[in-house]
Amino acid sequence: LALPRTGAAASPLADLDTQFMLQAREGSREAASALIRRNRERIGRYIARLIHDRRAVEDLTQDVFLQALSHASQYQPTAKVSTWLYRIATNIALNYLKQPSVRRRAAGSGDDPLDVADRRATAPDRRLSLDELKQHVSRAILDLPVNQRIALALFEYEDFSYDQIAVVLDVSVEAVRSLLMRARTTLRRELNGLL
Amino acid sequence: MEHLDIQLAHRLIRGQLDAEEHARWQGHLERCTRCRSLVAGERAWMTVLDLGEQPAPPTPSPEGLIGRTGCLSLRASARRGPGLALAVVGGLIAIGLASTLAWQVTGAADGPAAMADELHIPPELQDRVVLNLHALATLDRDPWLVEHYEAVRTLEQLIAERRP
Numbered sequence: 001l002a003l004p005r006t007g008a009a010a011s012p013l014a015d016l017d018t019q020f021m022l023q024a025r026e027g028s029r030e031a032a033s034a035l036i037r038r039n040r041e042r043i044g045r046y047i048a049r050l051i052h053d054r055r056a057v058e059d060l061t062q063d064v065f066l067q068a069l070s071h072a073s074q075y076q077p078t079a080k081v082s083t084w085l086y087r088i089a090t091n092i093a094l095n096y097l098k099q100p101s102v103r104r105r106a107a108g109s110g111d112d113p114l115d116v117a118d119r120r121a122t123a124p125d126r127r128l129s130l131d132e133l134k135q136h137v138s139r140a141i142l143d144l145p146v147n148q149r150i151a152l153a154l155f156e157y158e159d160f161s162y163d164q165i166a167v168v169l170d171v172s173v174e175a176v177r178s179l180l181m182r183a184r185t186t187l188r189r190e191l192n193g194l195l
Numbered sequence: 196m197e198h199l200d201i202q203l204a205h206r207l208i209r210g211q212l213d214a215e216e217h218a219r220w221q222g223h224l225e226r227c228t229r230c231r232s233l234v235a236g237e238r239a240w241m242t243v244l245d246l247g248e249q250p251a252p253p254t255p256s257p258e259g260l261i262g263r264t265g266c267l268s269l270r271a272s273a274r275r276g277p278g279l280a281l282a283v284v285g286g287l288i289a290i291g292l293a294s295t296l297a298w299q300v301t302g303a304a305d306g307p308a309a310m311a312d313e314l315h316i317p318p319e320l321q322d323r324v325v326l327n328l329h330a331l332a333t334l335d336r337d338p339w340l341v342e343h344y345e346a347v348r349t350l351e352q353l354i355a356e357r358r359p
Contacts, residue, residue: 029261036255037257040255044252044253044254045252047252049249054252058253058255061252061255062255066260066264069261070264130246130331130332133246133328134246137244138246141244141247156244157248188324188325
């Protein structure tokens, strides 16, 4: 069995997580627990795609659920709860990235890029090539401007529609389209150096 | 008929369209080179971006988190009523429907690059960078590329060499 895709259901009320959230709002611990269990891994992965420091991911993931449950009484099912969780996660990640110490570290983290010329020199080991490619792709995504990174992560990895991304980022659908195009252009340019 | 855009192509590839829409676009793809090219390119992008998938980070325990919020009234068992049961049943039905409709075309041995060639998608409509990245990402599935990879300078040259 696979869980329904994020963008599959039309009404927020048809969404299982939304039902759990509404019951958590009424004080159900089981529903709150189920909501966390169902979403903690994907929210954690999402945050890991946005920030460089993997050690901070668990703390920030906790913060997302703490904030969501702390504001459970204010939740209204006008949007799917997953969209709401991603919006909280995005704001928490953005606040984290704005910290001066984090910005300094992020600026200095690009000092060990894999050398493409070296890769070609050692091309015989194809497993190494694939590992390097994985690192390049991860690095290229992490190096995207943050709004492009968020849009790409939500669209490519979380199956969000343009409309849902617009809600998370609080921008227009056209802006989302533009962010995604720019993200792809940047990635193509960065990754083209590997070929 | 209108053409696919990136968002629709994603939903088509990921099996998120309903059966009628899916059949309609499949019919369109048989006639439209431009949309076939878009779908091939999107599949390639997905493969390449899958390489950037992050390993699962450590996840917080629900019990600890709920304890820290202090905002949920602790009516655990008392709240376990028909609402939750209905939600779970509803969820399972939704899951079943999603599984029935699932249509994932991934992991094909030939891949989008080969598909683009086989479908006679003209070169100007192919995103060579992405298709070649896909070839690099799925090198293990192509013995010919693996065997010849050492002998040439770049994968681009290698793929060009293989084509007649």
